[in-house]
Amino acid sequence: VVKEKNRMGECPVWEERENALVYVDINSQKVCRWSPVTNEVQSVSVDARVGSVALRQCGGYVIALGTRFAFLDWDTQAVTTILELEQDKPNNRFNDGKVDPKGRFFAGTMAEETAPGIRARRQGALYTLFPDHSVIKQLDQLDISNGLDWSLDHRTFFHIDSLSYAVHAFSYDVHTGKIACPKLLYHLEKEEQMPDGMCIDVEGKLWVACIDGGRVIRIDPETGKRIQTVRLPTPRITSCCFGGKDYSEMYVTSAYDGLDEATLAKEPHAGEIFKITGLGVKGIPQNLYAA
Numbered sequence: 001v002v003k004e005k006n007r008m009g010e011c012p013v014w015e016e017r018e019n020a021l022v023y024v025d026i027n028s029q030k031v032c033r034w035s036p037v038t039n040e041v042q043s044v045s046v047d048a049r050v051g052s053v054a055l056r057q058c059g060g061y062v063i064a065l066g067t068r069f070a071f072l073d074w075d076t077q078a079v080t081t082i083l084e085l086e087q088d089k090p091n092n093r094f095n096d097g098k099v100d101p102k103g104r105f106f107a108g109t110m111a112e113e114t115a116p117g118i119r120a121r122r123q124g125a126l127y128t129l130f131p132d133h134s135v136i137k138q139l140d141q142l143d144i145s146n147g148l149d150w151s152l153d154h155r156t157f158f159h160i161d162s163l164s165y166a167v168h169a170f171s172y173d174v175h176t177g178k179i180a181c182p183k184l185l186y187h188l189e190k191e192e193q194m195p196d197g198m199c200i201d202v203e204g205k206l207w208v209a210c211i212d213g214g215r216v217i218r219i220d221p222e223t224g225k226r227i228q229t230v231r232l233p234t235p236r237i238t239s240c241c242f243g244g245k246d247y248s249e250m251y252v253t254s255a256y257d258g259l260d261e262a263t264l265a266k267e268p269h270a271g272e273i274f275k276i277t278g279l280g281v282k283g284i285p286q287n288l289y290a291a
Contacts, residue, residue, distance in 0.1 A: 001251075002034050004041045005271030009253035010197065011052040011096055012273070013286050014243025021243055022061065023273070024050045026095075027257050031063060031072060034273070036244075044077045052097030052107050057288040062129070064094035064107040069129050082133050085109075092123055096146045096197055096239070101154045103290025104177045105129040106138070108145020108159075119143075126159065128177050131291040138179050147198025147208060147239070151221065152284075158185065158206060158221070160195045167195060167208060169221060186219045186226065197239020197253070201281045209237045209252065216240050216252060216276075230276055234269040235259075242283020250276040250283070 007027035015022050021034045025043075031053050032043040048066030056062055061072040063079070067086040070079050086092050086109060097107025111123035124142035129135050139145070143163035150157055150172060157172035157179045167186045170179040186208075188195055193213035200206055205227065206219045214235040218228035236255040243251050256264060256271035264270060 001036065001275045002041060002273035005256055006032075006253065006273070007257040007271065008238065008255040009271060009273060010238050010255075012197075012239055012241040012243075012251045012253050013053060013055060014241055014247070014251070015055055016285060017059075019245075021251050021273070022053055022055070023253055024053050024063075026051055029065075031061065033074070044072060044074065046072070046079055049093050051094035054097060054099045054105055055286055055288045057103065057290050062099075062105050062289045064097045064105075067092055067094060067109065069105070069107070069135070082129065083135055085127065085135065086125070089123060091120065095124075095144060096148060098148050099287040099289050100128075100157075100177060101150055101174055101287055102177065103131055103288060105289050106148055108139070108142060108148075110142070110144040121163075124161075129289075130177070131289070133291070136177075146196055149198055149200045149206065152200070152202075152204045156221070158198065158200075160198055160208070162194050162196060162211075165194060167198070167206065167219065185221055186224050188213075189226075192217060196237070199241050199283060201242065201283050202247075203281055205281070207240050207250070209239045211236055211238055211255070213237065216250070230279075232274055234267050234272065236270060241286070247283040247285065248277070248279070250279060252276060
């Protein structure tokens with residue numbers, strides 16, 4: 001549905017109030033908004049790689065870029081820094097993020113590659129930005145903090161550290177926002193490649209984007225089993241969310257960075273955004289950052 005190609009399209013969020021899909025292109029340092037009505041993509045350029053975007057209750061967006069949390073005012077394009085983190089790790093940047101059921105913004109970090117396929121290990125962490133702008137570190141020594149979501153009963157937090165090739169489930173205290181007691185939920189099969197972004201549906205099942213696996217998979221957290229696979233027409237599938245007027249459509253982002261020229265020539269859809277219909281299940285609206 002979006003032909004404008006993204007180097008590293010990520011973190012799609014359906015924004016009901018704008019009837020639009022908001023997402024980031026990490027490596028192009030842009031926050032983007034696509035209208036299915038006009039089919040137009042608008043974007044705001046920022047001064048660092050932007051890993052994630054989420055909606056604010058009062059309008060506009062909260063973003064995680066470089067190693068800082070910030071607010072983005074769409075109309076003025078102003079970016080206001082809330083807090084800087086990890087200033088001792090110049091090679092780190094924020095990656096995926098999402099707002100929890102109480103309006104707190106969870107986002108994690110990762111080390112950038114210093115050469116193709118080479119990155120310092122266990123440099124990442126997962127943080128929670130509270131509505132009063134205070135921050136806590138929830139997890140440490142992560143490789144690539146990635147997809148995240150919460151169970152429908154708000155008792156479980158799901159998280160992906162991509163290089164573990166797995167989805168983990170944590171106990172989650174909705175009152176404090178704290179997570180604890182990780183356990184392995186699902187380990188990806190070889191052909192599924194690496195897990196990236198993730199979202200939940202109204203049946204409480206998880207959808208995981210498989211980067212280099214060219215698919216999204218549906219996992220049942222109760223059984224830890226994969227129950228569905230949807231293949232997409234390009235390999236570097238990065239993230240997914242539900243949207244549309246009744247949240248019955250799934251939007252899927254992709255990337256072309258990481259593909260060599262020969263592969264790119266054979267992958268005309270790399271970096272585009274796709275819509276999947278007919279899944280027979282709906283998603284739930286995104287939570288809004290409560291400040």
